[in-house]
Amino acid sequence: MNLDDALHTFIAESLELLQQMEEALLHIEQAPDDPDTINAIFRAAHTIKGSAGLFGLDGIVAFTHVAESVLDLVRAGRLHFTEELAALFLQVCDHIGVLVKRAAEHREPEDSVRQNGTHLLEWLNGLLDDDPARDATAQPPATCPAETTANVERAADTVGTDHWHISLRFGQDLLRNGMDPLAFVRYLATLGRVQHIVTLTDSLPGADDMDPESCYLGFEIAFRSDADKATLEDVFEFVRDDSLIRILPPHSRTAEYQQLIQALPEDDMRLGEILVRCGTLTEAELAEVLRSQAHDVPAAPVGQLLVEQGIVHPPVVEAALKKQQQAKENRQAANNLIRVDAGKLDQLIDLIGELIIAGAGASLVAQRAGNGELMEATALLSRLVEEVRDSALTLRMVQIGSTFNRFQRVVRDVAKELGKDIRLDISGGETELDKTLVEKIGDPLTHLVRNAMDHGIEPAEARLARGKPAQGLLRLNAYHESGSIVIEVADDGGGLNRERILRKAIERSLVAEGAALSDAEILNLIFEPGFSTAEQISNLSGRGVGMDVVKRNIAALRGSIELDSTEGLGTTVRIRLPLTLAIIDGFLVGVGNAAYVVPQDLVVECIELDCEGGHDYLNLRGEVLPFIRLRNLFDIEGAPPRRQNVVIVQFGGLRAGLVVDQLMGEFQTVIKPLGKVFGRIRGIGGFTILGSGEVALILDVAGLIQHLASQRHEAHPHTFLKESL
Amino acid sequence: MTHNPARLLSVAGELTIYTASEWKPRLLAPLLEGEHLELDLGAVQELDTAGLQLLLLAKKEARARGLTLLFCNHSPAALEAIELCGLAGFFGDPVLLSPTGP
Secondary structure: OOHHHHHHHHHHHHHHHHHHHHHHHHHHOOOOOOHHHHHHHHHHHHHHHHHHHHOOOHHHHHHHHHHHHHHHHHHOOOOOOOHHHHHHHHHHHHHHHHHHHHHHOOOOOOHHHHHHHHHHHHHHHHHHHHOOOHHHHHOOOOOOOOOOHHHOOOHHHEOOOOOEEEEEEOOOOOOOOOOOHHHHHHHHHHHEEEEEEEEEOOOOOOOOOOOOOOOOOEEEEEEEEOOOHHHHHHHOHHHOOOOEEEEEOOOOEHHHHHHHHHHOOOOHHHHHHHHHHHOOOOHHHHHHHHHHHHHHOOOOOOOHHHHHHHHHHHHHHHHHHHHHHHHHHHHHHHHOOOOOOHHHHHHHHHHHHHHHHHHHHHHHHHHHHOOHHHHHHHHHHHHHHHHHHHHHHHHOEEEOHHHHHHHHHHHHHHHHHHOOOEEEEEEOOOOEEEHHHHHHHHHHHHHHHHHHHHHHOOOHHHHHHOOOOOOEEEEEEEEEEOOEEEEEEEEOOOOOOHHHHHHHHHHOOOOOOOOOOOHHHHHHHHHOOOOOOOOOOOOOOOOOOOHHHHHHHHHHOOOEEEEEEEOOOEEEEEEEEEOOOOEEEEEEEEEOOEEEEEEHHHEEEEEEOOOOOOOOEEEEOOEEEEEEEHHHHOOOOOOOOOOOEEEEEEEOOEEEEEEEOEEEEEEEEEOEOOOHHHOOOOOEEEEEEOOOOOEEEEEOHHHHHHHHHHHHHHHOOOOOOEEOO | OOOOOOEEEEEEEEEOOOOHHHHHHHHHHHHHOOOOEEEEEEEEEEEOHHHHHHHHHHHHHHHHOOOOEEEEOOOHHHHHHHHHOOOHHHHOOOOOOOOOOO
16 A cells, blocks of 8 residues: 555545544534543544644644644543534534645645634634643653753654553552552542553562562553642652652653653563553554664663563564554454445446346347247346346445435534524435435535525524424435435425415516416426525525526436425425436337337336327326327337337326337346437437347436426416326 | 362451461462462452462462462452452453442
8 A cells, every 4th residue: 555545545534534523513512521422522633633643744733633632621521512612623623624635635725724723723722721720731840850852852752642651669668667559549549540550560579588568569550530740649648758659641752651661670671561551652652662762772781681672672562563453453344344446336337237238138149049948047147137236236325314414514504604593303314325426416405405594494583473493493304215215305494485486487587477387386486597585685595596506406317306385384395316327127118110218116007008089198097197109209200000008107296108119128227328419308318228239218207207297388277297196 | 280179278357468477378388389279269358459469479479380379259359459450360360240340
């Protein structure tokens, strides 16, 4: 893995962590003192800092370090997550995100970004300075022996741990003097939490020499506490004279650990391992300490011992590092997730598409040859191919939940901006859809959400006047329905005023005055270009662009959008999208010599056309059903056969019939996009290649139904389209 | 080793600085005689640093001689002291946790 790859991973991970941090920050507004959430925020910041350090991204390290220090105060309970602090940290989170993105682009942050960073740092540092306990903990008093000038340290030299480290070696006479070291440990536990303790028995002599009344034990303690250094030192007040007591504050410098290791009687390597076991130093930090020690102390005892140690140390350290690496890998395996380049998946799907076409070709040959065994074999083959296709497609499926969760932040920010109190309710987050769709649905959704908050949900007074709770409710919901995914954006606001929409539409000459429109048609007018009912234009929406753009974006994804609104009670916008963009189950029909594919999910039933007279609708069990003759639509020459069939399709709650010559059955369809030249043709969504090598056009049912609706509309003042259900 | 059953020894009362001198020879005697030892800590009412040190000494001694020394039936007091010092792993004996916790 070269450095660029690693950097790429770092960036992906950091952005994910920032996402988690943001979610935690939003969560914390509801539960300000939840330690899990606080830890999650801290961990995210800490990990980003650590990884950024590996890549020498000093800007990120410096900034994140300050943020982390503030978070440390929160963890220690000296600072509380107020709304302001959460808001500040959301900005911090954003800023780190910007820094990470700049790093991804190998660019230096712009001046505006820098200024923002400086501003945030001032704020954060202000919080740190305000902390009363800081003075006691930040700078350890100069009790450590003789700091040499070589030890003028950079901040980067501090170790990552955030707990105290206490080393105790008791005097031999302690027990005889009536003191019990265990009692100290017990007392210590009342001042904080003993994270880890290692009892040292190294100085315990052999059985013969051991005096049962002398004390031989030592302790290395990793200790988490809010107490300041003086308090901790006081614990050992009475034994200080004849015992060796070393107390290192959290985030001490590497050099201080080095001094500690030198000062204690045990072998350096062993001590180092104990420090690692306590969690005080990481393996890497230990390696650093030992290495710098090797530099700093050239005059250490020479001779056999040193040579031995010189040989022994590096492998030991290496082994330790390897072990750490392994632990990390195990953790990743536990997550059971792997990152795959989306491009590879696309390639796989493409190949499977080819496989399906080739499979269809093989079945066709088998059928023509009339060889039973061959047909059986190809049938099995195509079933397997179908399964492979389905599982390959699920690889691309992602849950919509993470997209939805992003809106927590949007809703929070926009609600603040608008001065409204709005709650976001998310359901159906586990609904899966194609990754490409998820990426493309973000913008339209944002627009709809903002729109609902700005125009949909009324100000608190208006809500109270209408007998609604002051807090507005916005709902994001997703579910699967007959081969589509439906995404709903619903608000409990004022709803749409049909009169006003109609008036506006007439004003803008979108409809003729006196035209009779159904409710649904009136509502759908707001998707027309240049339509906006907002009486005051706000910063967010209401400029008259938007809904038509949303509609266009959705249509580009082969989806549709519809609107449901009850005045006074709220509006629901429903987006319907195909589950996947690449492969569908198709229903093959023939008109003249050509074959067409209708997406199977949209087919409701097939009936024989029982046609007297030339009218373009039929009676389906008492229901008026309009239909389109594909023969006419595509100007196909030749006379229709004696018996024609109608394929009844349903889309977005509307039904219509398609009149075709032949029904040819199911067909797995790999959708190939049409070239730009054909982009403007209505009613065609793409093409596919049949087993025989012939081309079949895929019908754009949504487009056809709309086409039908508009035709009807021209011919008659009201629509014939029948709403099913 | 199975032909050589462990000697069973019960420690009762306090195992502290006040009784350490008395216990040291009693604990070490079986080991010095080359016998495996099983030490019942069920009746230990108090265990302090001196007592803990003795247990550590015995364990070390047993290890040096290739003998087995097992502690069993830990009393709450014994367990508390051992846990406090993070020594459960060093002693490596199965510990029966009482439902109320150590």
